[in-house]
Amino acid sequence: MSAAANGHPVCLSARRVTKRFGGLVAVDSVSIDIPERTVASVIGPNGAGKTTFFNCITGLYAPEDGDILFQGRSLVGYRPDSIAAMGIARTYQNIRLFSAMTALENVLVGQHAHLRSGVFGAIFRPSSTVLEEERAQQEAREMLAFVGLPGRGDLLATSIPYGGQRRLEIARALASRPKLLLLDEPTAGMNPQETDDLMHLIERLRDELALTVLLIEHDMRVVMGVSDQVSVLHYGTKISEGTPKEVQNDPRVVEAYLGTGGSHGHA
Amino acid sequence: MLKRSLRRGALVGGVLVFIALIGAPAAFAREPVVRGVVTLSQLLLAIGALLAGSGAAPATRTRSTGAVVAAGAIAGAVCMLLLALLALLVSAVDLRQVLVNATPQLVDELTLGRGVVTGSTVLVVLGTVLGALGGWSTRLPAAISRSAVLAGAAVVVVGVLRDKGLAIAEAVALGVAVWAVAYGRSRWGSALATRYQRVQRRNSTMVSIVVWIAGLFILLGLPSILGTYGTSVLDLVGLYVLMGLGLNIVVGYAGLLDLGYVAFFTIGAYVTGLLTSPAASTQLGLSFWIAWPLAMVAAAGAGALLGIPVLRMRGDYLAIVTLGFGEIIRILVLSDTFKSVLGGAQGIIEIPGPSIGSFTMMRPQHFYYLILIGVMIVVFVSRRISDSRVGRAWMAIREDEDVAEATGVNLVKYKLLAFAMGASFSGIGGAIFASWVHSVFPNSFTLLVSINILSLVIVGGIGSIPGVVLGAFFLVGLPEVLRSFADFRMITFGALLVAMMIARPEGLWPAKSRRRELHLEVAE
Numbered sequence: 001m002s003a004a005a006n007g008h009p010v011c012l013s014a015r016r017v018t019k020r021f022g023g024l025v026a027v028d029s030v031s032i033d034i035p036e037r038t039v040a041s042v043i044g045p046n047g048a049g050k051t052t053f054f055n056c057i058t059g060l061y062a063p064e065d066g067d068i069l070f071q072g073r074s075l076v077g078y079r080p081d082s083i084a085a086m087g088i089a090r091t092y093q094n095i096r097l098f099s100a101m102t103a104l105e106n107v108l109v110g111q112h113a114h115l116r117s118g119v120f121g122a123i124f125r126p127s128s129t130v131l132e133e134e135r136a137q138q139e140a141r142e143m144l145a146f147v148g149l150p151g152r153g154d155l156l157a158t159s160i161p162y163g164g165q166r167r168l169e170i171a172r173a174l175a176s177r178p179k180l181l182l183l184d185e186p187t188a189g190m191n192p193q194e195t196d197d198l199m200h201l202i203e204r205l206r207d208e209l210a211l212t213v214l215l216i217e218h219d220m221r222v223v224m225g226v227s228d229q230v231s232v233l234h235y236g237t238k239i240s241e242g243t244p245k246e247v248q249n250d251p252r253v254v255e256a257y258l259g260t261g262g263s264h265g266h267a
Numbered sequence: 268m269l270k271r272s273l274r275r276g277a278l279v280g281g282v283l284v285f286i287a288l289i290g291a292p293a294a295f296a297r298e299p300v301v302r303g304v305v306t307l308s309q310l311l312l313a314i315g316a317l318l319a320g321s322g323a324a325p326a327t328r329t330r331s332t333g334a335v336v337a338a339g340a341i342a343g344a345v346c347m348l349l350l351a352l353l354a355l356l357v358s359a360v361d362l363r364q365v366l367v368n369a370t371p372q373l374v375d376e377l378t379l380g381r382g383v384v385t386g387s388t389v390l391v392v393l394g395t396v397l398g399a400l401g402g403w404s405t406r407l408p409a410a411i412s413r414s415a416v417l418a419g420a421a422v423v424v425v426g427v428l429r430d431k432g433l434a435i436a437e438a439v440a441l442g443v444a445v446w447a448v449a450y451g452r453s454r455w456g457s458a459l460a461t462r463y464q465r466v467q468r469r470n471s472t473m474v475s476i477v478v479w480i481a482g483l484f485i486l487l488g489l490p491s492i493l494g495t496y497g498t499s500v501l502d503l504v505g506l507y508v509l510m511g512l513g514l515n516i517v518v519g520y521a522g523l524l525d526l527g528y529v530a531f532f533t534i535g536a537y538v539t540g541l542l543t544s545p546a547a548s549t550q551l552g553l554s555f556w557i558a559w560p561l562a563m564v565a566a567a568g569a570g571a572l573l574g575i576p577v578l579r580m581r582g583d584y585l586a587i588v589t590l591g592f593g594e595i596i597r598i599l600v601l602s603d604t605f606k607s608v609l610g611g612a613q614g615i616i617e618i619p620g621p622s623i624g625s626f627t628m629m630r631p632q633h634f635y636y637l638i639l640i641g642v643m644i645v646v647f648v649s650r651r652i653s654d655s656r657v658g659r660a661w662m663a664i665r666e667d668e669d670v671a672e673a674t675g676v677n678l679v680k681y682k683l684l685a686f687a688m689g690a691s692f693s694g695i696g697g698a699i700f701a702s703w704v705h706s707v708f709p710n711s712f713t714l715l716v717s718i719n720i721l722s723l724v725i726v727g728g729i730g731s732i733p734g735v736v737l738g739a740f741f742l743v744g745l746p747e748v749l750r751s752f753a754d755f756r757m758i759t760f761g762a763l764l765v766a767m768m769i770a771r772p773e774g775l776w777p778a779k780s781r782r783r784e785l786h787l788e789v790a791e
Contacts, residue, residue, distance in 0.1 A: 081675050096669075100662070121656075122651050122655030122658065176675050
């Protein structure tokens with residue numbers, strides 16, 4: 001494992017990842033290295049391939065070309081549940097909670113890979129299962145408290161206000177004890193206050209839980225505020241990478257976002 | 268307002284004419300509700316007039332009581348006038364070439380046996396009075412009228428169930444009792460409930476132990492109360508509860524729509540037949556107690572096998588493939604290819620009842636206890652598993668398969684587990700069924716069984732254990748009880764089913780009730 005800029009070893013390394021849908025190249029030979037304990041952002045205009053890139057990491061899509069290494073180990077070819085068990089968790093652009101389940105149950109599903117009890121344990125409830133279940137519930141409640149939903153465990157997921165649902169998704173992701181957390185537009189639809197709180201939460205994820213966070217975000221205030229590293233995708237290709245400041249001043253980025261005359265030749 | 272009354276009266280009258288022409292009054296005339304006073308067919312007419320009257324009353328409260336009563340009276344009169352006209356028409360012209368049920372008997376029934384002219388007049392007068400009553404009832408407080416409807420319904424149901432109907436005194440007593448209870452409940456019910464909860468909270472274990480013991484005694488005593496026929500109906504309901512709970516795991520918990528669930532019932536029954544019947548091709552003649560675990564395992568294995576090809580399918584596609592699977596199993600057991608082993612259309616006969624020592628279960632009462640034990644085990648397992656890591660994984664798959672997988676749930680493992688577990692319950696049911704009826708024939712295992720089981724799960728409340736039990740009573744028990752309606756059994760049943768799904772689309776006892784309680788706790 002090579003050491004990256006901040007002295008930490010590389011957590012995730014995407015190497016020339018390519019994903020095609022028919023003739024459309026959604027992700028075109030994208031390489032990104034993310035050191036541990038950093039907040040890295042992927043930005044880009046709509047349709048730039050950001051979510052597709054996420055889906056390649058979590059195993060929902062298999063990239064046609066390239067490789068994705070997580071702590072030095074290739075993820076390509078593994079099913080999403082195995083990848084989750086390796087330590088990668090995610091949230092979704094359009095909130096996808098288990099809506100008929102309570103907040104606590106949502107978080108408990110997140111813990112699934114770390115619990116052992118099966119059918120036998122469920123039916124006969126030996127002391128090991130009871131203990132495991134108690135611990136799991138305790139941990140789930142702590143997780144809810146961590147994201148700012150203390151005592152809301154018994155509410156149905158859908159009866160929690162919008163901003164809380166985004167936080168609940170994070171709690172569910174955290175419950176699988178990830179090393180890498182992928183957040184897909186976590187502040188979408190939030191008001192400025194909620195956005196500030198969420199930025200703070202992201203920093204705590206890095207600093208208190210020692211997580212690596214990969215963020216897709218449109219709100220530049222969030223991107224510039226919390227990111228250690230920013231990568232810009234445009235028509236499936238990476239056009240720029242660096243610190244928030246470097247990226248901000250990159251003429252190619254400005255061009256991609258604002259468009260200058262006849263500049264659509266990047267793809 | 269006059270227009271509304273006329274329209275409402277004509278509508279209900281039209282419906283009653285239609286019901287009359289399909290022959291219901293003649294059939295229901297043999298069904299006394301209150302002995303010597305009123306038959307079911309007369310009640311049908313009376314209910315029609317009441318409904319016309321109450322429907323004619325405008326929804327707003329601006330009109331005076333007199334106007335509402337008048338509106339009801341007009342509607343009731345119009346409604347019965349249509350029936351009187353039908354009676355006149357049928358008595359004057361012989362319509363039987365076209366309408367087979369337009370018989371003199373129908374005229375007799377409609378005119379209350381008083382001759383066409385007098386009878387028609389009486390009918391219209393009664394319609395007016397009942398319509399007025401119906402109109403007036405809309406002005407009563409809801410608690411009173413609703414309790415009255417409930418009391419009436421109770422009298423009708425019990426009256427129909429009793430072979431010769433109720434005596435007048437019984438009918439009055441029952442009606443008043445039900446009305447009083449219903450009225451009391453709607454007036455003071457919530458206060459009582461809070462007090463009960465307070466008692467329950469104070470010594471909750473004591474209360475629940477008492478409730479459990481009382482319930483157990485009732486369950487154990489039921490066969491002696493109900494007699495042989497009643498118990499055999501109960502046995503059938505119990506078998507459907509077993510299978511319903513199995514399907515509830517597949518459809519209710521894991522959200523996998525399975526339309527071929529009868530296949531596992533078939534497998535359970537045939538495995539039992541093959542292992543226990545001395546007349547079967549295998550000639551093993553094993554004990555039932557050895558056969559049923561094997562039947563369960565065989566069904567579970569078949570469930571997992573079916574699961575493999577459908578792992579990637581969702582919704583409608585899954586339903587079609589499982590539907591096919593159910594038919595394939597039935598056709599296989601019917602086929603000539605396996606005739607030497609499975610007996611083809613002749614099935615397997617001489618399946619012995621389960622025996623303990625020298626005692627062999629023969630009567631429905633014996634099987635009742637066997638089925639009761641089976642149901643209790645399955646209820647226990649369902650409850651435990653729904654509230655566990657496995658149950659949560661299933662529910663996550665039901666809610667969002669992709670997210671469940673990305674959260675770490677192994678879809679292959681848990682889908683197959685759901686199929687296998689659901690199938691194993693059905694296998695138990697099949698084993699008991701085979702030894703209960705002492706034979707298995709392919710024609711006992713039609714698609715209709717799958718549909719019935721799925722319906723009872725939906726009617727009861729998908730994903731809910733008490734819902735499945737209630738659903739089984741409603742869908743399997745009720746048609747048996749309605750047998751006295753003869754040809755009109757299914758139409759009555761269908762109408763009740765439609766009415767129920769409109770009134771309670773979420774099922775009789777929806778699984779969400781638990782969640783609502785949770786909400787209340789948070790709110791407190």
